[in-house]
Amino acid sequence: MVEPSSAAPSFGERLQVNELASIPDEPSDEILYHHKVRLVESAKLLWGHREIIYTLAERDFRVQYKQATLGILWAVLSPLATLAIFVAVFARVKAFPHSGIPYALYAFVGILCWSFFASCVGAGGSSLLSNKALLAKTQFPRECFPLETMLVNALNTVLSWIPLAILFVIFGRAPAITTVWVPLFIVIEVMFAAGLMLTMSSVIIQMRDLQQVLPILLSLGIFMTPVIWPFTYIPDHFHVVGSFYVNLQVVYGFFNPLGPVIANIRATMLLGQNPTWAPLIAAIVGSICSLAFGFRIFKRLEVNFADIA
């Protein structure tokens, strides 16, 4: 707080004309602006703006099904269509064992996990670009845009639980008691996806080329992730040299937490087994790293967002 001094007239009281030539060409180094990244404070600020996230998500959710005759029904229909394709194509391929679970159920769990992740990263990655107009004109935290996209996708995914429930009924099964673990897996997936989408969105806005590359990477990703093949294809006792073995599932889980997530959701919900902890812990660490890295890089780069959008 500075007390307005009485000696000098305060700003704008008298007409004051500046000599433009006296203004230096460059600012001196000591006044250069450095964008400070404080994670905790940013997170607090973000929490304060949660209403904006809800509102933007509501906007996107409404817009998504506006002027479509079937409206919100599409949220249920499109995962079913994907499932139909998967069943038609892969159910006949006996190469992938699925432990006696009906293939449709087995595949659908994987599809749900994957499509949430892929749509988050895909749409979230370009969320800053698609909200250009707002980005350059309004001042709330920029993380709102990717997170808002994530919320919309989460809503869509929750709606796809309806066909999942129907599948359970059709095959006369019920989710096993171990399903209580599932929320933990969802948290892991959300953290991993959030980290990736924050990274992607902040990089894509500066390097638009990535926007073209990302869908290609994602369509490759579905084959790199145990969606159609079982996670157990990755050896947990990989013989390196002599008596030295490496649990490749753990290594894989760190870099792609989706693997253990999908495997464990299947195991707990469909088979009633307990979680396999080793890869799961790797997945937790990996997703936390992803989130921390994404948030950090996003805050670092956000200085330029409005200028280059």
Added chain:
Amino acid sequence: MENVWKKFRADLTRPLFMDQVQRLGRSIASSGEREYRWVLKDVSLEVEPGGSLALIGINGSGKTTLLKVLSQVTYQTAGTCIVQGRIGALLSVTAGLHPDLTGRENVYLYGAVLGMGRENIRKRFDEIIEFADVADAIDRQIKFFSLGMQMRLGFSIAAYLEPAVLLVDEVLAVGDASFQQKCLRRIGEIVRQGTTLLYVSHDLASVEASCEKAVWLSDAMVRASGPTKDVVTMYRTAVEKNATLLTSKEGVVQVLKADIYAVDGGQLRSECEVEVALTMDSPQQAEASYFIGISQGPAFPMFVVSHNAQMPAGEFEIRCQLGYLPLPKGHYSLWVAITGYPRGRSDPYLEWQPLVSFDAFGPDRLDPPEGVMVLSPIYVGAKWKIS
């Protein structure tokens, strides 16, 4: 009163902003060589709480960027910028509106985006709709709104934002006259309620109507600052000098001499009788219209007088008496044009151009009530009696 002073202090010192777009483009194109351009150079300003400040300047002088830096939409390259209190930045009236949503949905969306809580919007909803005058279209998708309606809706939401600092950027340009008037009145109301206003506009009349202080930005730098009237007058005069450069163009008619003087031989004073004397040289005889106008500002005349008459060939003289000079104290330009008659049938014989500039002496212009735009800064002598 004193407490309010201390509590809030918006202080912006030396924010410098470098266009990163170009830099990035260049740094990819050519190796390492970094080129950039300053959009704001060594700009310092402050507004006391509850004050109002206008930013004026030609296109590209950095006004909008300054607002963006203030609202932290973008960040300065150097310098510090302190704003206390919640900022409401109205940088574009339609940016937050989504074409596929209905008016009602958009009110909630845009309100939230501008930083208004949902609860708050619900409370003000009826007022907003009434202000925007779109009550019967509120459940229609706004892509079916006219641009004017979208703009009115956008402004109305912002008008009920009630921030501590309101930044307004050239947003009134689209509305019709009555809505503009309504907006200015609303802005005046907001300022009276204690909101600090930063206002950017090319419309000098609305600037004068709504702000007590002004800053003139020129080429990314602060050229002048001070009371609005002084800064605006200075700006008008400068823009006019520029306009002179742009319009001095040779016509077929040569101007030999141009003068304006008071008929009684004294100084040019407000309300005195003046005569304009012009000596011209025309290569041909023609039916012509003569126009004489006086301007203070951006090449728009405050008034114009005209006359149709035969133009003689060779050297000739035009004398025009104005019975009453409706000008307050200030610096003005005399503009002249000679066109073919009827108008527009041939190229003008003499393009509309300023011939001489002159000072008028007399009283200062009287101020309108707050929030009211005066189109022409003229002076009319009046005798009052209140009984």
